[in-house]
Amino acid sequence: MRSLVLNVLVAVIWLLLQTQPTLLDFFVGAALGFLLLFLFRPVLHSGDYVRRVIAANVFVLLFAWEFLRACVQLIRLTLFVPVDRLRPDFLIYDVSGLTRLEILLLSHCVSLTPGTCTVDISHDFSRLYLHVLDCPDPAAVRRDIDNTLRRGILAFTR
Amino acid sequence: MNLYQEQISVGIMILGALLVLIAMIGIVRFPDVFCRAHALGKGLTLGLMILLFGIWLDPKTEVSGLKVIAAIFFQFVTLPVASHLIARLSYEKNLPRARRR
Known part of the structure; x- marks a missing residue:
């Protein structure tokens, strides 16, 4: 501070x-x-502050790249893929270890990254319900969120 | 720099408008409410951000930098929330959705 x-x-x-x-x-x-x-x-x-600021900047860059990738994927799905080929599905993502602020950031970022959109949260704030536009493999989507968004957010909030 | 500034800004604005158009095509084409919320949340956010960035570069429009940055920021914060609210409402109301085939 x-x-x-x-x-x-x-x-x-x-x-x-x-x-x-x-x-x-x-x-x-x-x-x-x-x-x-x-x-x-x-x-x-100020070592902690320096670390957090660097982590936040890295996360912003990473998120911008993910956001661009999401838009390219959306353009591809809209214009070049037949509608019958889409496999929309719901997905439950576990957020039980996170604070409220982290859940808020994560759900906002999830709405903007490739193929996923936040739908709802369970009453005890432990599970996020996501909707995935094209979901052949739910485990891959979870792994993707774990590796990019969750790790990036935790790097500067903790 | 100043010579091509107008052309560059018009080019960027056309790019943004095209993205908004693609998002709208997505809204018409996708099978159910949840997929449409996807098209709204992502396509419209980036499209409007690029459009506003183009307006910022335009030498003829008199807007100060901070105003456009604030506009871009609020687009970025509010549009995904709108798409989330649409998805959440249709989830609570149990609206019909396209099933996995």
Whole structure:
């Protein structure tokens, strides 16, 4: 928390040093502040913050790639695959170990990644009901979510 | 840079419009409500994001950067929720769905 305040403070100071402050300058300042926190992490005890920010950025890139892949798949299924060939199905995904915030992030991201869409959650917040557009193999879909989204989200929330 | 900026922005906007069109074709073509929610959630989100990005690049439109970024952000946050709500409502109402063959 202290590291985040420091980072924003450096960004604002950088913004005040400019004659014509723009939005880009704020991001440049934030990046410079992050660099400082990275260099002085033994003194400022900001190692955890640095790790989380890097993990979050990696996750954003990974998610953007998954999102593009989802759209390519959607275009392929819409235009080039006959409707009878689709195998839509429901799937139960286990989220029992996660906090509410992580479940929220996961379900939002699941709605945007290839072939899956969040439908419902069980009352005790332990199972997500997903709908899969083309599902020949449910285990492969679960493994895919485990390896990309779940791992990426847990890397920066914990 | 400035010479081709307008052409580039128009090209990007056409790309976004095409994606929205494909999402709409998907909504008409897919067999049941859940599959249609897929087309809505993914195709429309990326389509509108690309469209707004094209507007941002257009030199003739007077919009500041932050406004378009906010618009893109809210599209990104709200559209998947809309598709989830449609899917959830039809799940609760037990609407007919295409079975696995």
